[in-house]
Amino acid sequence: xxxxxxxxxxxxxxxxxxxxxxxxxxxxxxxxxxxxxxxxxxxxxxxxxxxxxxxxxxxxxxxxxxxxxxxxxxxxxxxxxxxxxxxxxxxxxxxxxxxxxxxxxxxxxxxxxxxxxxxxxxxxxxxxxxxxxxxxxxxxxxxxxxxxxxxxxxxxxxxxxxxxxxxxxxxxxxxxxxxxxxxxxxxxxxxxxxxxxxxxxxxxxxxxxxxxxxxxxxxxxxxxxxxxxxxxxxxxxxxxxxxxxxxxxxxxxxxxxxxxxxxxxxxxxxxxxxxxxxxxxxxxxxxxxxxxxxxxxxxxxxxxxxxxxxxxxxxxxxxxxxxxxxxxxxxxxxxxxxxxxxxxxxxxxxxxxxxxxxxxxxxxxxxxxxxxxxxxxxxxxxxxxxxxxxxxxxxxxxxxxxxxxxxxxxxxxxxxxxxxxxxxxxxxxxxxxxxxxxxxxxxxxxxxxxxxxxxxxxxxxxxxxxxxxxxxxxxxxxxxxxxxxxxxxxxxxxxxxxxxxxxxxxxxxxxxxxxxxxxxxxxxxxxxxxxxxxxxxxxxxxxxxxxxxxxxxxxxxxxxxxxxxxxxxxxxxxxxxxxxxxxxxxxxxxxxxxxxxxxxxxxxxxxxxxxxxxxxxxxxxxxxxxxxxxxxxxxxxxxxxxxxxxxxxxxxxxxxxxxxxxxxxxxxxxxxxxxxxxxxxxxxxxxxxxxxxxxxxxxxxxxxxxxxxxxxxxxxxxxxxxxxxxxxxxxxxxxxxxxxxxxxxxxxxxxxxxxxxx
Amino acid sequence: xxxxxxxxxxxxxxxxxxxxxxxxxxxxxxxxxxxxxxxxxxxxxxxxxxxxxxxxxxxxxxxxxxxxxxxxxxxxxxxxxxxxxxxxxxxxxxxxxxxxxxxxxxxxxxxxxxxxxxxxxxxxxxxxxxxxxxxxxxxxxxxxxxxxxxxxx
Numbered sequence: 026x027x028x029x030x031x032x033x034x035x036x037x038x039x040x041x042x043x044x045x046x047x048x049x050x051x052x053x054x055x056x057x058x059x060x061x062x063x064x065x066x067x068x069x070x071x072x073x074x075x076x077x078x079x080x081x082x083x084x085x086x087x088x089x090x091x092x093x094x095x096x097x098x099x100x101x102x103x104x105x106x107x108x109x110x111x112x113x114x115x116x117x118x119x120x121x122x123x124x125x126x127x128x129x130x131x132x133x134x135x136x137x138x139x140x141x142x143x144x145x146x147x148x149x150x151x152x153x154x155x156x157x158x159x160x161x162x163x164x165x166x167x168x169x170x171x172x173x174x175x176x177x178x179x180x181x182x183x184x185x186x187x188x189x190x191x192x193x194x195x196x197x198x199x200x201x202x203x204x205x206x207x208x209x210x211x212x213x214x215x216x217x218x219x220x221x222x223x224x225x226x227x228x229x230x231x232x233x234x235x236x237x238x239x240x241x242x243x244x245x246x247x248x249x250x251x252x253x254x255x256x257x258x259x260x261x262x263x264x265x266x267x268x269x270x271x272x273x274x275x276x277x278x279x280x281x282x283x284x285x286x287x288x289x290x291x292x293x294x295x296x297x298x299x300x301x302x303x304x305x306x307x308x309x310x311x312x313x314x315x316x317x318x319x320x321x322x323x324x325x326x327x328x329x330x331x332x333x334x335x336x337x338x339x340x341x342x343x344x345x346x347x348x349x350x351x352x353x354x355x356x357x358x359x360x361x362x363x364x365x366x367x368x369x370x371x372x373x374x375x376x377x378x379x380x381x382x383x384x385x386x387x388x389x390x391x392x393x394x395x396x397x398x399x400x401x402x403x404x405x406x407x408x409x410x411x412x413x414x415x416x417x418x419x420x421x422x423x424x425x426x427x428x429x430x431x432x433x434x435x436x437x438x439x440x441x442x443x444x445x446x447x448x449x450x451x452x453x454x455x456x457x458x459x460x461x462x463x464x465x466x467x468x469x470x471x472x473x474x475x476x477x478x479x480x481x482x483x484x485x486x487x488x489x490x491x492x493x494x495x496x497x498x499x500x501x502x503x504x505x506x507x508x509x510x511x512x513x514x515x516x517x518x519x520x521x522x523x524x525x526x527x528x529x530x531x532x533x534x535x536x537x538x539x540x541x542x543x544x545x546x547x548x549x550x551x552x553x554x555x556x557x558x559x560x561x562x563x564x565x566x567x568x569x570x571x572x573x574x575x576x577x578x579x580x581x582x583x584x585x586x587x588x589x590x591x592x593x594x595x596x597x598x599x600x601x602x603x604x605x606x607x608x609x610x611x612x613x614x615x616x617x618x619x620x621x622x623x624x625x626x627x628x629x630x631x632x633x634x635x636x637x638x639x640x641x642x643x644x645x646x647x648x649x650x651x652x653x654x655x656x657x658x659x660x661x662x663x664x665x666x667x668x669x670x671x672x673x674x675x676x677x678x679x680x681x682x683x684x685x686x687x688x689x690x691x692x693x694x695x696x697x698x699x700x701x702x703x704x705x706x707x708x709x710x711x712x713x714x715x716x717x718x719x720x721x722x723x724x725x726x727x728x729x730x731x732x733x734x735x736x737x738x739x740x741x742x743x744x745x746x747x748x749x750x751x752x753x754x755x756x757x758x759x760x761x762x763x764x765x766x767x768x769x770x771x772x773x774x775x776x777x778x779x780x781x782x783x
Numbered sequence: 784x785x786x787x788x789x790x791x792x793x794x795x796x797x798x799x800x801x802x803x804x805x806x807x808x809x810x811x812x813x814x815x816x817x818x819x820x821x822x823x824x825x826x827x828x829x830x831x832x833x834x835x836x837x838x839x840x841x842x843x844x845x846x847x848x849x850x851x852x853x854x855x856x857x858x859x860x861x862x863x864x865x866x867x868x869x870x871x872x873x874x875x876x877x878x879x880x881x882x883x884x885x886x887x888x889x890x891x892x893x894x895x896x897x898x899x900x901x902x903x904x905x906x907x908x909x910x911x912x913x914x915x916x917x918x919x920x921x922x923x924x925x926x927x928x929x930x931x932x933x934x935x936x
Contacts, residue, residue: 039874046882047870049817049857056816231821231883231917281883282917313822507881507918673877677919684920707822715911715921722922
């Protein structure tokens with residue numbers, strides 16, 4: 026078939042689930058009500074670190090209306106530990122509570138008020154232990170240990186090489202080197218050496234974590250969960266309860282935001298254990314305060330040394346990063362190694378020495394958060410590139426352009442060559458912000474760039490069903506969490522099968538129904554799940570052509586698809602007629618299958634990234650010298666996306682990424698004192714409001730159809746967030762001469778720095 | 784305690800505990816799940832409903848305070864299948880992502896347009912100080928409200 030212009034892909038069609046959402050009819054986990062459903066509440070540790078000497082739930086269990094009351098010590102009938110990297114996290118604390126807010130006991134009762142009353146009847150004896158809250162405390166010689174036992178590996182094959190340092194709080198180390206960085210730095214004309222800090226921040230997906238679990242003899246466990254990766258949750262639950270995977274059904278209804286906070290098991294193990302103990306459906310819904318006690322972004326201390334030649338050539342980068350992964354590893358070790366692998370950013374660097382550690386502390390576990398460890402490193406590197414430009418007397422835009430990796434260039438041996446044009450993104454961003462024009466005297470401009478790998482190896486599968494009326498079901502397990510994947514997958518199927526978008530339904534993820542998908546994260550769904558849907562749709566298309574060709578006695582090459590029909594030289598057969606030819610009755614369906622599984626490769630992390638995510642940000646800022654308040658007046662984001670399958674949704678996602686990035690740049694930090702989280706509610710933790718967003722915000726896209734995804738697309742969504750902090754700080758430095766190394770850039774920090782400058 | 788409320792045009796007589804929150808009564812007693820629970824502290828606006836035309840945070844509003852009042856929730860915004868101009872504008876502008884803030888955003892905007900039929904951008908930003916969205920970056924929400932204001936006028 027000859028290539029024809031795209032009909033649906035590339036169009037800014039409104040989202041397929043929009044009507045449900047503007048009418049309030051969309052159902053999220055906490056909107057579900059099952060007959061006989063019990064309500065759960067969790068008792069949490071008031072200490073950052075304590076021996077749990079005794080938990081007595083007897084009186085709680087005896088309260089009228091209580092259906093189950095559990096402590097960690099009683100969970101002898103299931104595997105009580107879980108975690109994707111290490112199985113280090115108990116469903117309920119066993120012997121030791123390792124952070125303030127760690128679940129220690131839980132109840133399920135006929136209603137929430139009864140469950141609350143039951144919590145008051147639980148007796149716990151704690152023996153407070155000295156906590157380690159900061160990286161410095163955790164890494165000090167003789168520091169109290171967060172974990173003392175031998176760790177059990179979790180589910181990730183590429184973390185089978187976990188390298189903890191016994192007797193310390195270091196749970197994983199990563200190292201990557203090429204060339205001779207020490208020699209290159211010794212002979213470099215300019216060496217800059219500095220340490221940057223990134224704070225612990227909270228995702229604040231507006232829907233806190235929630236799960237509703239129910240067991241049955243025949244079906245096993247069914248759990249409706251606010252999860253970004255139902256298949257990872259399924260593996261955890263199958264291990265915990267020693268149940269076949271086929272008897273664990275994870276269903277994901279609408280998700281109220283994710284941003285990484287809903288990857289891997291969170292509340293699901295506890296909800297499932299309570300439902301088993303109660304013998305009834307159990308609903309466990311976290312509050313926002315409890316979400317602060319469930320997961321956060323890994324804080325980091327990043328020491329970077331860069332070496333440049335006088336002419337601006339970047340010759341060496343050394344990076345030494347400590348990531349605070351909190352009390353349980355979650356996916357922290359993978360965050361650390363995957364981000365550190367690309368610590369050199371989008372630049373060609375011949376001599377590299379990268380090292381990082383994942384460090385346990387007695388704080389909320391750190392996990393995945395939009396950018397997966399890269400924002401922490403880009404904050405340091407991109408600030409240093411600007412500092413170097415200043416010292417070399419070079420334009421920061423031109424210095425970056427000089428050192429960018431080129432399209433098709435190798436990033437590391439065995440990994441995917443660079444598949445985008447960084448210089449094009451940079452030029453577009455510079456032009457849009459007016460880089461070469463003078464800014465107003467009270468404004469400063471800055472730029473920053475990013476490069477990130479997606480998860481590899483990974484697997485996405487899809488099934489596409491063409492029904493007798495010519496309508497289409499797409500079965501895939503990419504989770505719609507706001508980013509628009511349901512719409513994008515529908516567009517892809519509609520494009521390949523030449524049907525109107527309204528004839529395509531994308532089924533919500535359900536591990537009993539929709540096929541395997543590794544995770545909805547890492548900006549991967551359009552590329553990986555989208556490709557699976559494309560291949561499955563092509564499978565159906567080939568079946569349509571073959572059936573028609575055989576029935577009409579023509580060659581398939583003489584057939585085309587057009588608006589729900591197969592077109593032969595002299596005839597036009599609507600799909601319903603083709604299915605009638607195939608089945609001899611009005612019944613049956615054509616089923617297409619798509620499997621995207623690139624497998625392991627010789628790339629340094631064990632798999633070649635399916636695409637490189639790359640973006641450039643440009644900021645124009647002003648500062649109130651009296652208060653230190655920084656205001657981002659204009660912001661431009663340019664992302665290299667290959668092809669925008671839906672420009673409206675893509676633009677929305679990148680606008681959201683920029684403003685979320687402004688959160689950790691200007692406002693957000695989880696603050697601890699004496700082991701206690703001081704600001705674990707929205708009253709005290711400020712996320713960006715509408716009036717914090719830049720008055721002028723533009724998101725642009727470079728589209729060269731050079732991605733490995735459908736129609737040349739590649740991933741997006743994390744890229745816009747990552748350059749925000751360094752772009753804003755670089756703008757501030759160019760405006761005021763003051764360079765800050767700690768985020769967020771609070772008025773107080775900026776004011777102090779401005780004062781110190783005088 | 785007995786109370787009477789008109790919700791989306793339908794009258795309801797309810798027997799509630801004195802401390803019952805309006806959000807729980809709407810969601811659990813009346814099965815109106817459109818208003819969402821998020822921050823519990825009157826900061827995020829996900830639970831916003833209109834009580835006699837005024838936007839309130841149902842998560843921190845006692846149900847008994849709404850006795851004798853007329854309420855509007857997101858379920859009552861559309862006139863049958865005909866969407867409210869705000870709903871239409873949110874869809875067209877791409878102002879909806881995960882949808883968790885959407886109900887509250889729509890009702891906050893409805894209250895704004897009732898007070899001020901031609902709000903400026905600054906008016907809208909000020910009015911949205913009690914309405915958080917973590918997905919969109921707000922630009923398309925502000926744009927949608929301005930579009931709805933123009934089409935309603």
